[in-house]
Amino acid sequence: MNPKIRRELARKLELVRDEIEDGFQYGVPHIVGEIRNAPDDDGYPNLSLSVVVFENARYSFLLREDGRALFMYPAENSNPRRLFFNLWRFLDGKDHSGGRFEPGMHLRGILRSAIQRAGFEVLWMNVRPAGDGEYIDVWAVKDGVRYNMLFEKISSGEYVLLEIEKV
Numbered sequence: 001m002n003p004k005i006r007r008e009l010a011r012k013l014e015l016v017r018d019e020i021e022d023g024f025q026y027g028v029p030h031i032v033g034e035i036r037n038a039p040d041d042d043g044y045p046n047l048s049l050s051v052v053v054f055e056n057a058r059y060s061f062l063l064r065e066d067g068r069a070l071f072m073y074p075a076e077n078s079n080p081r082r083l084f085f086n087l088w089r090f091l092d093g094k095d096h097s098g099g100r101f102e103p104g105m106h107l108r109g110i111l112r113s114a115i116q117r118a119g120f121e122v123l124w125m126n127v128r129p130a131g132d133g134e135y136i137d138v139w140a141v142k143d144g145v146r147y148n149m150l151f152e153k154i155s156s157g158e159y160v161l162l163e164i165e166k167v
Helices: 003-015 017-023 080-091 111-117
Strands: 028-036 046-054 061-065 068-074 106-108 121-130 133-142 145-155 158-166
Touching (some): 003 028, 003 046, 061 158, 068 080
Antiparallel strands (some): 028 046, 061 068, 106 158, 133 145, 145 158
16 A cells, blocks of 8 residues: 555544543444545545444454445554554455454465364354355354354455354
């Protein structure tokens, strides 16, 4: 992504810093944003951010379509610098999870094998067609705990974890 977008993202994260800190009182604050490739009238990148709070959940997604990127990312830390780097890695499609299996992480290769490499025993998988894409429901067990997972197939051999829930 373009350096102007990076600067604008850092600036806007600083502007919502207080909202993020307040959000920790109620749950997990999330950054919700949109980046459009076309600059605004002042020549700045067209970037909007807002903060939403979920009581006991963490969600992340990144959708790219029609020259724009729509995203949601959990703000685990109110430090704007750390949040900027984590969010930037996420927007670049890099692993931001630090080894954790959490929504937003990308898996490559054979999905069953990738889940097993993360230490899960796969009990059941179901592929659901959805328009041009596919969603994959997975039941798995790790350390005696059962999980329901939902993946979206991004392209051949590439998946993103949308949801993971302990059952």
